[in-house]
Structures are given as structure tokens and as C-alpha cells.
Amino acid sequence: MSRVVSATFRDSLSVSLTVGAYGVAFGAAAVANGFSVIQSCFLSLLTFSGASQFAVVGVIGAGGTSISAITTASLLGLRNALYGVIMAPRLQVHGIKRAIAAHITIDESTGVALGQEVRGADQMRKGFWYTGIGVFIFWNLFTLAGALGAQAMGDIRAFGLDSAVPAAFLGLVWPRLKKNSDRALAVGCALFAIAMTPILPAGLPIIATAFIAIAVGLRK
Amino acid sequence: MNAYWIATIGTSVIAFLLKYSGHSVPEKWLSHPRIQRVNTLIPIALLSALVAVQSFSEKSALMIDQRLVGLSVAMLALMLKAPFPVVVLSAALSSAAVYNWL
Numbered sequence: 001m002s003r004v005v006s007a008t009f010r011d012s013l014s015v016s017l018t019v020g021a022y023g024v025a026f027g028a029a030a031v032a033n034g035f036s037v038i039q040s041c042f043l044s045l046l047t048f049s050g051a052s053q054f055a056v057v058g059v060i061g062a063g064g065t066s067i068s069a070i071t072t073a074s075l076l077g078l079r080n081a082l083y084g085v086i087m088a089p090r091l092q093v094h095g096i097k098r099a100i101a102a103h104i105t106i107d108e109s110t111g112v113a114l115g116q117e118v119r120g121a122d123q124m125r126k127g128f129w130y131t132g133i134g135v136f137i138f139w140n141l142f143t144l145a146g147a148l149g150a151q152a153m154g155d156i157r158a159f160g161l162d163s164a165v166p167a168a169f170l171g172l173v174w175p176r177l178k179k180n181s182d183r184a185l186a187v188g189c190a191l192f193a194i195a196m197t198p199i200l201p202a203g204l205p206i207i208a209t210a211f212i213a214i215a216v217g218l219r220k
Numbered sequence: 221m222n223a224y225w226i227a228t229i230g231t232s233v234i235a236f237l238l239k240y241s242g243h244s245v246p247e248k249w250l251s252h253p254r255i256q257r258v259n260t261l262i263p264i265a266l267l268s269a270l271v272a273v274q275s276f277s278e279k280s281a282l283m284i285d286q287r288l289v290g291l292s293v294a295m296l297a298l299m300l301k302a303p304f305p306v307v308v309l310s311a312a313l314s315s316a317a318v319y320n321w322l
Contacts, residue, residue, distance in 0.1 A: 055270060074238065194273065
């Protein structure tokens with residue numbers, strides 16, 4: 001029994017540490033885009049969903065309105081709702097525990113939980129909680145470190161932070177490009193967003209690509 | 221309250237409502253294959269658009285600068301299957317080198 005528990009725990013811990021470390025990139029990106037250290041930490045504590053957080057600071061940094069930023073981030077956060085649908089019947093929690101479970105429902109906690117399927121339902125639950133709580137702790141600590149570091153830098157371009165943000169987005173989208181049709185969609189949306197940038201108000205070229213995705217997904 | 225705070229709080233509230241709603245609706249509502257497909261495609265579209273806009277624009281003007289180098293290095297790192305921190309760090313270092321010394 002203890003051997004099995006430790007295997008799940010080990011999976012969770014390694015994911016928590018590696019993913020949590022990305023928090024440095026987020027904290028730095030947030031400050032580089034004009035957010036304060038406190039706001040950066042608020043985003044990691046309360047939004048707690050990497051892609052959505054990067055999107056908020058990215059859209060605002062590109063000159064978008066707060067509405068565009070919130071919309072883009074929320075469209076990215078839709079997938080967490082679907083993870084919740086997958087996890088709820090397996091967790092069977094209510095009240096405050098359900099609220100906590102919901103808050104830590106992200107790519108990693110859901111991924112590790114599903115990865116424990118062969119070890120049984122109990123280990124799936126443990127994987128979810130260990131990873132969700134572990135990522136939460138490390139993500140927030142590293143966010144603070146990154147934000148403070150970036151704040152101390154001054155001209156962020158001299159440290160390459162202006163490139164760290166698009167590189168982070170690229171790193172987030174890369175593993176999702178499994179099929180040629182995914183790659184075609186990615187390139188098409190990138191070109192569309194660039195073409196629309198001089199024409200549409202900032203933020204809208206990004207949001208508009210979600211509708212391309214919806215049209216493609218419903219048509220097939 | 222400025223745009224930064226509105227974005228911070230608005231995003232957080234909606235992010236939680238989305239997560240909580242997933243835990244509260246019947247499974248069959250969101251398990252339709254088309255919904256699942258749209259769910260995998262939306263992040264691809266938005267993240268790709270964000271890569272492009274963050275790399276090649278300054279406010280509403282298009283431009284090519286040191287970020288192109290950073291993005292190219294990041295792409296190379298990903299092709300070599302580098303882990304995420306290496307991808308971000310190599311992009312930052314190469315971009316900083318171009319900005320400072322070219």
C-alpha cells in the first residue's frame with residue numbers, strides 16, 4: 001500500500017515542482033506588462049490557471065481593454081469547466097471541499113489524476129489533491145519570486161522578458177499540436193491575429209480566433 | 221479602480237465560476253463530442269494568436285525586432301524537446317543578447 005501511495009505522491013510532487021517553477025515566468029511576465037507585484041500574486045492565488053493568467057497580462061500588455069483581457073482569459077478557462085465535469089463524479093465532494101476542489105481543477109491536477117487510473121479510484125483522488133495543492137503552493141511562491149525579480153530589472157527588454165512571454169505561449173500551445181489540422185489551425189490563427197492587429201482594437205484579434213476554433217470544431 | 225485591477229479581479233471571479241460550474245453540472249451536458257472538440261481547439265487558436273501578437277506587434281503597429289530571434293530560438297528548443305523553463309530562458313537570453321549587443 002505504502003509503495004503505491006508513494007508512487008502517486010512522487011508523480012504529484014514532480015509535476016508540482018516543475019509546473020510551479022513556471023510561476024517565475026508568469027510573475028516576470030505580469031510585471032513586464034505593467035501589473036504590480038500584488039496584482040501578479042492575486043492572479044496566481046485567485047485565477048490559478050496558467051494559460052488564462054498569461055493571457056490577461058498579454059492582452060493588457062498589448063494595449064487591450066480589461067474586457068478583452070477577461071474575455072480571452074475566460075475562453076481559455078473554459079476547459080477547466082470540462083475538467084470539473086470529469087473530476088466531480090470521481091471526487092464526490094460537497095460544500096467547502098467542492099469549492100476547494102474546483103479552485104485546484106487545472107490541467108495538471110486533472111492530468112495526474114487520470115494518469116493514476118490503473119492504480120485505482122482512491123489513487124486518482126489522491127493524485128488530484130496532491131497535485132492541485134502542490135502546484136498551488138509552488139506556483140504562488142514562484143510567481144512572487146518572478147514578479148520581484150522583474151521589478152528589480154528596469155528595462156525588461158535588456159533581460160529578454162519581452163521574448164519570454166511569447167515563448168511561454170509557444171511552450172503552452174506546442175504540446176497541443178498533435179495533428180496536422182491542429183498545426184494548420186495554429187498557423188491560420190497566428191496569421192489572422194497579425195493581419196487584424198493594425199485594424200481591430202487591441203485584444204479583439206486574439207478573441208476573434210476563438211470563433212475560428214468554434215467554427216472549425218462544430219463543422220467537422 | 222484601474223484596468224489592471226478590473227482585469228485581475230474579473231478574470232479571477234470568472235475563472236472560479238467556470239471551474240465550479242464544471243463540478244456542479246450533470247456530466248452529460250458537456251460531454252458531447254463536438255463540445256469536447258471545440259474545447260481542444262480553443263486553446264490552440266487563442267495561444268497561437270497570443271504568440272503572434274506578442275512577438276510581432278507594439279500596441280497596434282506591426283514590427284520585427286529582437287523578439288523574432290527569441291521566438292525562433294524557443295521554437296528550436298521545442299523541436300529539440302527541451303523542457304518549458306529551458307524554452308523560455310533560451311528565448312529570453314537570445315533576445316536580450318540581440319537587444320544589448322546588436
